[in-house]
Amino acid sequence: MSEKAGKYRDIAPGLSNRLFFRLYQCANMLHKTGTRALDAHRITTQQWAVLGALTRPPFANGVAVGDLAAFLLVSRQNLTGVLTRLEAMDYIERTVDAKDNRSRLIRITAKGRDLWDEDMRPVISDYYDAALRGFSTEDRIHMTHYLDKMLRNFKDLDPETCSEKKAVE
Amino acid sequence: MSEKAGKYRDIAPGLSNRLFFRLYQCANMLHKTGTRALDAHRITTQQWAVLGALTRPPFANGVAVGDLAAFLLVSRQNLTGVLTRLEAMDYIERTVDAKDNRSRLIRITAKGRDLWDEDMRPVISDYYDAALRGFSTEDRIHMTHYLDKMLRNFKDLDPETCSEKKAVE
DNA sequence: ACAATAATGTCAATATATTGACATGAAATA
DNA sequence: TATTTCATGTCAATATATTGACATTATTGT
Numbered sequence: 001m002s003e004k005a006g007k008y009r010d011i012a013p014g015l016s017n018r019l020f021f022r023l024y025q026c027a028n029m030l031h032k033t034g035t036r037a038l039d040a041h042r043i044t045t046q047q048w049a050v051l052g053a054l055t056r057p058p059f060a061n062g063v064a065v066g067d068l069a070a071f072l073l074v075s076r077q078n079l080t081g082v083l084t085r086l087e088a089m090d091y092i093e094r095t096v097d098a099k100d101n102r103s104r105l106i107r108i109t110a111k112g113r114d115l116w117d118e119d120m121r122p123v124i125s126d127y128y129d130a131a132l133r134g135f136s137t138e139d140r141i142h143m144t145h146y147l148d149k150m151l152r153n154f155k156d157l158d159p160e161t162c163s164e165k166k167a168v169e
Numbered sequence: 170m171s172e173k174a175g176k177y178r179d180i181a182p183g184l185s186n187r188l189f190f191r192l193y194q195c196a197n198m199l200h201k202t203g204t205r206a207l208d209a210h211r212i213t214t215q216q217w218a219v220l221g222a223l224t225r226p227p228f229a230n231g232v233a234v235g236d237l238a239a240f241l242l243v244s245r246q247n248l249t250g251v252l253t254r255l256e257a258m259d260y261i262e263r264t265v266d267a268k269d270n271r272s273r274l275i276r277i278t279a280k281g282r283d284l285w286d287e288d289m290r291p292v293i294s295d296y297y298d299a300a301l302r303g304f305s306t307e308d309r310i311h312m313t314h315y316l317d318k319m320l321r322n323f324k325d326l327d328p329e330t331c332s333e334k335k336a337v338e
Numbered sequence: 339a340c341a342a343t344a345a346t347g348t349c350a351a352t353a354t355a356t357t358g359a360c361a362t363g364a365a366a367t368a
Numbered sequence: 369t370a371t372t373t374c375a376t377g378t379c380a381a382t383a384t385a386t387t388g389a390c391a392t393t394a395t396t397g398t
Contacts, residue, residue: 015309016297017221020199022316024218027196028242028385029323029330030189031354035386036327044386046354049193052186065377073197078355080378085353102363102376128185131322139315140184146304146312147191153300154198158205161198197355200384204356213356215384234347247385249348254383271346271393 037127041119042089046074046082048124051091051116054108062095062105073161091115206296210288211258215243215251217293220260220285223277231264231274242330260284 034045043051049072053059059068065083069076083106086092091112097103108116132140155161203214212220218241222228228237234252238245252275255261260281266272277285301309324330 013294013297015306015313016301019301019309019313019316020297021218021221022313022320023195023199024214025242026192026316026320026323027199029320029327030192030196031385032242033323033326035353044353045193049190052190066375073194073201074354075356076377077357077379081354084378100364100376104377125182127326128182128189130326131319132185132188133322133325134318135315137184140188142311143315143319144184144188144191146308146315147188147195149303150300150312151191151195151198153302154195154202156302157202157296157299158198200355204383213383235345243384244386245347246349246387250384253348269346269394273347 033131034127037123038120041115041123043115043120047086047091048120050079050082050086051108051112051120054092054106055113055116059107062097062107064097064103065106066103068106070161086112202300203296206292207289210284210292212284212289216255216260217289219248219251219255220277220281220289223261223275224282224285228276231266231276233266233272234275235272237275239330255281 031045034048035043038044038048050068053068053071054063063071065079066076069079072079083092083094087094090109093107093109094104095107097105135143200214203217204212207213207217219237222237222240223232232240234248235245238248241248252261252263256263259278262276262278263273264276266274304312
């Protein structure tokens with residue numbers, strides 16, 4: 001046993017395992033409780049993520065499917081279905097990019113914007129309060145830093161995402 | 170503007186939003202990179218979670234589907250499909266509980282145990298190292314505490330999980 | 339004992355999520 | 369210019385994940 005491995009040699013494996021199991025459980029609960037919180041409006045956490053992204057100023061004039069996928073860290077193919085459902089509900093619209101006939105520009109509609117501002121935002125605000133009960137502002141900053149750090153590692157681990165790391169924040 | 174709301178009134182909403190968006194992205198990447206890491210063995214993160222649970226000493230003699238679901242924080246119905254696939258690969262077995270004919274005891278098989286020990290464990294160990302690169306032992310402890318804390322909030326938010334919080338760790 | 343109640347696992351329907359395949363269109367190269 | 373290459377979005381197949389419904393079996397109350 002080297003001195004370097006030393007001190008935490010037996011604790012470390014169980015610790016990493018526990019951390020990742022908690023992350024796995026939190027991921028399950030995020031989708032379960034998040035979707036349930038917005039159930040009255042028939043919105044899932046993925047639709048929530050898409051609509052939230054589309055309300056961002058940089059995406060105000062529409063965003064390509066590929067860019068949206070890179071931003072949310074999901075596959076293009078996955079978004080097709082989510083966008084189809086959101087379009088059927090008139091919350092988003094697809095228009096052909098004038099500068100590239102292959103590209104479809106995804107944009108939130110007035111109805112979607114209204115849903116977000118009037119219905120979703122208050123629910124989400126309450127949801128954050130409940131899920132972060134007991135977290136001080138500094139706790140939230142630290143936790144966010146840890147997630148940022150882990151996310152960079154995940155991106156390095158992913159051949160696709162890694163290369164275009166700089167492209168979309 | 171009350172004094173209590175005060176200091177962080179404008180920072181807080183964006184901060185919580187960022188935290189949860191990072192959690193959402195990490196969840197996506199966890200499943201993407203995790204499943205890819207074990208792709209050579211045709212194992213997904215969910216199957217990983219199930220096999221990992223079944224190797225725990227408390228579950229050595231088998232565990233009911235409902236208890237396993239409560240442990241992983243997924244629905245019973247969801248596990249049915251995962252267990253069916255794992256059973257088809259001979260990594261787990263279902264036996265009728267002698268003490269309750271409704272209950273099926275889920276247990277890992279010798280083949281499953283071998284897969285876990287010989288094939289999965291080393292891959293998972295490397296995966297943890299890569300995903301936690303730059304995390305000191307103390308970082309890991311803090312991050313785990315934050316996830317634990319958030320998980321308790323999620324459970325309070327969930328009517329089902331909340332009641333049986335004490336039942337399964 | 340027996341009827342009402344509740345627990346247990348599964349099936350069905352819907353919504354993610356992944357990879358692989360592909361038609362279309364743009365870019366690069368010869 | 370013509371051909372090869374690459375980018376873009378979508379379809380198909382598979383694996384999660386949810387809720388609702390249900391048959392089977394325990395448990396409870398009378």
